[in-house]
Amino acid sequence: MLFNTSSNSRDNRYGKYNKFAWILGEPEIGDKVWIGAFTLIDALHNKLTIGRGTDISSGAQILTHSTVRRAISERRYGEVESAPTEIGEFCFIGTHATILMGAKIGHHSVIAAGAVVPQFMKIPPHSLVAGVPAKITGSSKKLLKEVENESISITIPALNEEKNVEKVVGEATEAVSKLTKDFEILLVDDGSTDATGKIIDALAGKNKKHTRVIHHKRNKGFTGAMKSCLYNAKKHLVFLAPSDGQFNFTQLKSFVDAIRGYDMAIGYKEKHKEGPVRLLGSWAIYSLYKTLFNIPIKEISTVFMWRRRVIESIKIESEDRGAMFLYEFFFKALGKKYKYVEVPISWRSRRAGKAKGRGLKNIIKTLEGMIRLWWKVKLNKSG
Numbered sequence: 001m002l003f004n005t006s007s008n009s010r011d012n013r014y015g016k017y018n019k020f021a022w023i024l025g026e027p028e029i030g031d032k033v034w035i036g037a038f039t040l041i042d043a044l045h046n047k048l049t050i051g052r053g054t055d056i057s058s059g060a061q062i063l064t065h066s067t068v069r070r071a072i073s074e075r076r077y078g079e080v081e082s083a084p085t086e087i088g089e090f091c092f093i094g095t096h097a098t099i100l101m102g103a104k105i106g107h108h109s110v111i112a113a114g115a116v117v118p119q120f121m122k123i124p125p126h127s128l129v130a131g132v133p134a135k136i137t138g139s140s141k142k143l144l145k146e147v148e149n150e151s152i153s154i155t156i157p158a159l160n161e162e163k164n165v166e167k168v169v170g171e172a173t174e175a176v177s178k179l180t181k182d183f184e185i186l187l188v189d190d191g192s193t194d195a196t197g198k199i200i201d202a203l204a205g206k207n208k209k210h211t212r213v214i215h216h217k218r219n220k221g222f223t224g225a226m227k228s229c230l231y232n233a234k235k236h237l238v239f240l241a242p243s244d245g246q247f248n249f250t251q252l253k254s255f256v257d258a259i260r261g262y263d264m265a266i267g268y269k270e271k272h273k274e275g276p277v278r279l280l281g282s283w284a285i286y287s288l289y290k291t292l293f294n295i296p297i298k299e300i301s302t303v304f305m306w307r308r309r310v311i312e313s314i315k316i317e318s319e320d321r322g323a324m325f326l327y328e329f330f331f332k333a334l335g336k337k338y339k340y341v342e343v344p345i346s347w348r349s350r351r352a353g354k355a356k357g358r359g360l361k362n363i364i365k366t367l368e369g370m371i372r373l374w375w376k377v378k379l380n381k382s383g
Contacts, residue, residue, distance in 0.1 A: 018058075025064075030054070030089065032261045032339065045082035051089030051107060053261035059096040062087065066101055066119065088125065090261065105129075110140045151182035152256070153233035153308075157225035158187060158243035162195040163352035165243045169203050172241065173210065175249035179256055184235055185211045187243075188228045191219030224320030230311050239305045245351045247303050254343050255305040263310050263338035266330075267303035267345045285366050292374040293331050298342055300326050310338055324369035331373070 017023065017035040025043030030052030035041065037058045042048065045065035056062070065082040085099060088107030095113040099105070103117045106125030111117060115134040123129055128138040154172045158165050169185060176183045185207075187200040197215055204211040214228050230238055239255060241247045259265040289295060304326075314332045318324035334340075 031341075036060070036095075045080060046101070047084040049084070049086045051087060051091065053090040054087055054093070055091075056093045057095040057097070057113070060093045060098070062093070062099045064101050083120065108140055110143070148236050149182065150180065150237060151235035152176055152180055153184050153186055153235035153238045154252075155186045155188070155229035155233055155238060155240050156243050157190055157229050157240075158192065158196050158200065159190045159219065159225070160192045160194045160196055161243040161353055162192075162199055164245040165196055166199055166203060167351075168241075168243050168245050168249075169200070169211075171249040172252075173207070175252045179253060182235065183210060184233075186214070186229060186233055187211065188214045188225055188232075189216060190221075190225040190228075191216045221319075221321035222323040223316065223318050223325040226325040227316060227320070230306070233308060233311070236308055237305055238308050238311060240302065242302045244353060244355070246348045248346060248348060251343075251345050254345075255303075258341045258343045259305050259307070261339075262341045263307050264333060264340040265305040266297055266299075266340055266342050267301050268297075268299035268342055269301060269347045270344045271347065285370070288367060288370055289327055292370065293327075293377075295330065295334065297330060297340070300330065301345075302326075303345055318369055318373070321365075322369045323366040324373065327366075327370060328373055331377075 018037045018039070020037040021035045021039045021041065023035075023041045025045070025048070027041050027043035027048040027050060029050045032053050033050055034055045036056060039056055039058060040061040040063070041050075041056075042061070042063045042065065048062065048064050050056070050062075062085060064085045065080050067080055069077045069081060070079065081101070083102030085101055086104045087093070087099070088105055088109065090108050091105055092110045093099070094111055094115065097111045097113060098116045099111070100117060100119045102120035103123070104121075105111065105117070105123045106127060108125055109123055109127040109129060111134070112128070112130035114132070115130050116132045117123070117129065117134045121134065123136065126140045127136045128140050128142075129135065130137050154176055156165075156168065156172065161168075165187075169187065172185055176185075187204070189197040189200055200213050204213045214232060216224065216228070220228070226240075229240060237256065237259065239252065241249070255265045255267070286300060289300070310333060313336065314329055316325055316328055318328050
């Protein structure tokens, strides 16, 4: 048994929930579940499963047992009855609602405040449930009428990638079209001096419905390219990937799945393919970043997914020619308490062309920008 108010609790695994909640036994609780004060989570007698992203309001009781028969039989029936109880993903349990043993609540369902869900009741996904005893009164989908539908922008910045960009765009289009019909491919030519601009114009001409192009007359640098990509995206989910062919777009689905219940999905490489100089530069920059800003993210690579509202809420002040965009962005996003999940990705060797962004000049410029950002943050805190 675990009572979160006890400082002498033998097991503090549930300390992330409200300290005035009672959590009994060993419930299976998914990621990003919110549990309010004076809630009873009873897994002491049988299995209790609570899916990820579920909110459980204050005073709710979720039970896996009953002593009714034992009590009214004057203990002629001597056992505590029990049955497994299950709450699906992304449900909402209202204040003082009671879920009796054996109930199974489908994902994305809403249990109204004060409702009592009877023993062994099976509730389909997306249900609205209210009353004593509880009954299905409608669909939770009607609560989403004014919520933006999920759609995807694939944003790809390109600088002198004439040998890679066409294949990358083809892979991206194929991958995203398997996930949704509501998508766009946004290509940003950052002042290329080769045929990159002409190639992406031709690609957009062949698929005008789903492909847009932005041209920079001159190279704006990493931050400038990122701004054009992300702040011009129109869909709900905004995905950033490189144009060099090192990211395999078959992994796009992993980001779409992972971001459910989160604001950002951040890719990190399981194995690095870069040479020693590039790896050393990345290590130096990110080590300084973690030290100065106490950022727990495993890696700042170039593969991410955000919700557009997150992007729109953050103003980037770093100069376009620097490489500080992502470092400043994630620092400010975490400062706003946006929730993130990290996604492991595989990384291919570069097929053609030259790597950009980790030359000595760029490394020094990034380190200088990071120190300026840190100093600005320090001054703001002291002021």
